[in-house]
Amino acid sequence: MLLIDRYAYINELRNYSPQVKLLLSCGGIVLPRLVNNYYFDLVITIFMIVLVIGIAKIPFRTYFKMLLLPLSFLLVSIITIMISVNGNAYLYYFKIINIYIGITMDSLSKGMKLFTTVLSSLTSVYFLILTTPIIDIIRILNKSKLSNLFIELMVLTYRSIFIFIEEANNIYLAQTIKFGYENNINSLRSMALLIRNLFARVFIKYNEMNISLECKLYDGEFKLGD
Amino acid sequence: MVKIENLYYEYEDGTKALNNINIDSSKGKTIGIIGANGSGKSTLFLNIMGILKPKKGSIIYNEIPIKYNKSYLREYRKKVNIVFQNPDHQLFYSNVFDDIAFSLRNIGMKEDVISEKVIKVLEKVGALDLVDKPVHFLSYGQKKRIAIAGVLVMNSNVLLLDEPTSGLDPYMTKQMKNIINEISKDKNIIISSHDMDLIYDICDYIYILSKGNIVREGKTEIIFSEDKLIEEAKLVKPWLVRIHEKFNLPLFKNEEEFILYKEKESL
Numbered sequence: 077m078l079l080i081d082r083y084a085y086i087n088e089l090r091n092y093s094p095q096v097k098l099l100l101s102c103g104g105i106v107l108p109r110l111v112n113n114y115y116f117d118l119v120i121t122i123f124m125i126v127l128v129i130g131i132a133k134i135p136f137r138t139y140f141k142m143l144l145l146p147l148s149f150l151l152v153s154i155i156t157i158m159i160s161v162n163g164n165a166y167l168y169y170f171k172i173i174n175i176y177i178g179i180t181m182d183s184l185s186k187g188m189k190l191f192t193t194v195l196s197s198l199t200s201v202y203f204l205i206l207t208t209p210i211i212d213i214i215r216i217l218n219k220s221k222l223s224n225l226f227i228e229l230m231v232l233t234y235r236s237i238f239i240f241i242e243e244a245n246n247i248y249l250a251q252t253i254k255f256g257y258e259n260n261i262n263s264l265r266s267m268a269l270l271i272r273n274l275f276a277r278v279f280i281k282y283n284e285m286n287i288s289l290e291c292k293l294y295d296g297e298f299k300l301g302d
Numbered sequence: 303m304v305k306i307e308n309l310y311y312e313y314e315d316g317t318k319a320l321n322n323i324n325i326d327s328s329k330g331k332t333i334g335i336i337g338a339n340g341s342g343k344s345t346l347f348l349n350i351m352g353i354l355k356p357k358k359g360s361i362i363y364n365e366i367p368i369k370y371n372k373s374y375l376r377e378y379r380k381k382v383n384i385v386f387q388n389p390d391h392q393l394f395y396s397n398v399f400d401d402i403a404f405s406l407r408n409i410g411m412k413e414d415v416i417s418e419k420v421i422k423v424l425e426k427v428g429a430l431d432l433v434d435k436p437v438h439f440l441s442y443g444q445k446k447r448i449a450i451a452g453v454l455v456m457n458s459n460v461l462l463l464d465e466p467t468s469g470l471d472p473y474m475t476k477q478m479k480n481i482i483n484e485i486s487k488d489k490n491i492i493i494s495s496h497d498m499d500l501i502y503d504i505c506d507y508i509y510i511l512s513k514g515n516i517v518r519e520g521k522t523e524i525i526f527s528e529d530k531l532i533e534e535a536k537l538v539k540p541w542l543v544r545i546h547e548k549f550n551l552p553l554f555k556n557e558e559e560f561i562l563y564k565e566k567e568s569l
Contacts, residue, residue, distance in 0.1 A: 085436070211397045211436060234396050238438040281391075287353050288392040291384055292405040292452070293376055299407035300400070 078241070079138065084209045087132040094212035097204060100127075104200025108193045117192035124199035132207045142202065150194055158187035210234055218300050228298040243277050244270065303327045303460050303490045304350060304382060309359035311349055319345045320514045323359070327460060330507030332486045334522070335494045337511035338536035343494040344387070346511070347462050350492070351384050363460075380409070384462040389449035393437045398429075401437060402452045423455040427481055443474040447481075454485060461485065463493040467500055479504060502526060502540035503556050510535045523553060 084090070089097065104124055108117040128134050160183045162176050169178025204213070210230075217227050247270050251257065256266035304327040311320040320342050327333050335343055348354040350361055352368055352375045360367040368378055386392055395401040399420055406416045424430045427447045432440065440448065446466070453461065466482065467475045475497070482491065482504055495501050501508065501522075508525045510518045512535045518525065526532065526543045539547075542560065546553040554560040 081436075081438075085439070209436065211400075214396070231395060235394060235437070239390065284386075284388075284391040285394070287348070288386060289394075290353060290375075291351055291379055292392070293379055293408040293456075295376075295408055298394070299404075 078237070080142070080205055081210070083132075083134055083138075083206050087134060087207050089127075089132040089207040090209070092207070094208050094216055097208050098213065098216055101200040101204035104203070105197045108196045112189065114189050114192040117189075117196040120196040121192070121199050124196070124203045128199070128203050128206055132203075134206055139202070139206075143198065146198055150191065150198075154187050154191050157190060158183045214300070224297065224300070227300060231298060231300070239281060240274075240278070243281075244274055247273055303364070304492070305362040306346075306350065307360055307362060309349060309361070310357045311345060311354060312357050318514060320349065320356070323516055325509055325516070325519075327490050327492055329519075330505065330521075332482070332491045332493060332505045332507075334501040334505030334508040335492060335511055336496075336498070336501055336508060336535070336537060337494075339496075341511045341535075342514040343511055344464060347384060347464055347492075347494065350382070350462060352378060379458075380456060381458050382460040382462070383453050383456055383458040385450050385453045385464065385466065387465040387468060389442070389445035392449050392452060393445060396436050396438075398424075398432050398435050398437060398440075398448055401448065402455050404452065405456050419455055420451075423451045426454065426484065427451045428477065443470050446470065446474075446478070450478075450481065458489070460490045460492065463491060463495075465495055466493065467495060467497050475500070498526075498538055498540045499542070502542060510537075512536075 101124075104120050108120060111117075125139075129136050129139060158179050159177060160180055163178070163180045163183070165180050165182070166176065166178040167181055167184065169176050171177075214227060214231060217230070251266045251270065255262065256269075257263045304325075306323050306325040309320055309323040310318070312318055323346065325333070325335075335346065337343055345354065349356055352361065352370060355370055362368070363378060363382060368374065393401050394404060399417075402420045402423065403416045406419060411419075421430070421433070424433055427450055429444065429447045429451060432444060432448065437445070437448070446469075450463075450466070463482065467478050470478060479500060482493070485491065486504065493501070493505065505522050508520065508522050509516050510525065510531065517535060518528075518531055526539050532539055542554050542556070545551055545560075551560075552563065554563065
């Protein structure tokens, strides 16, 4: 089971109105883009962190670990954005043959703003997914007259993720107890087998799903209730 | 109800899966189909559902052979439906309520009628407390109940159950038995299982399937009294039949009868 999903069901804010939670998190994403001030972004970021850790009672360590993954991507991309080639008014630069590479005042402030904006968006999204079960989100989307196709896709993707993870887990476990990950060569081989098997099983599952869809009078559209 | 006449089925590669199958579900309220692994039970069920098309022979529902077009099959499956062995194949939605409501929404039923029916069927299978749970939070046994509920809610006349107790713990198995007993009051049930005690307890007519052939059919008590037949089909006798034969006791239909007898005896 996904950790995020588990917290969505057991956190302290679970029964709080999902509409408000969705609005809060959307606000946390949209506002920093309108207000061009990185202190404002940081306020939002801290607000979201307080909500998640202080009120929803998600353990700090897990939360931080979850943030680490997107943060590492963020840092790498921010660095590449901050570095400019052949600009003017460098704060710091070095020269290779005829090319100047370095950080300008302009790129620094751009990078900073981008960093804080993304950070506030990240914490806002994390606030939503850690406190709101996906079913609640789907219900709101459903009421909001969003295209059915989009919601269907979301419902099925969500369900399939769990089937996929379960299958992968089962294969991995079976391989592990048969010493499949003892050393590097074994690991490589096992991983290749795992991927191949998973691919085949996805097709088998698809077939079985089709059969039960037929039996459940499916007519080409996943219907969602009110 | 459902009748199968001279049905032959072959896989794409020409392997014969079912040969000359004749089954009449009106011979009992609860029909048992038993046979070893790979004897063709699941293939037979897929044929009955109209998912697989037989090479020869026909499936007859209410005296009319079923037609293999979309609209006919849709109507047919409102009357005859199936609970598959693996519950994960038949759960699509992320929460229990939506999943059970799925087929009703497909028919275009009104939302308030749906919610009434879903609650009722959850009560019937004793899973009302699961109504808001996400499907992937459920244990295997709970999933199996929800899968049954999702089919029961359609209120079909004939219900096929493929291995309803496989993988369940003893307590769940007993509960599943009660559920089946309950629904068999107003439905025709065709059940396949390797649990001979269960089959003996709830079925009144049995077909033995072996390597794609019906080798024998008959009333439950008669079928299980034939040693050679049971052995050849790679099955075992239910414990009630065994104690009847070995300890010279009367033949009881279920455990309760046996206990009642023992209590009377000790008085």
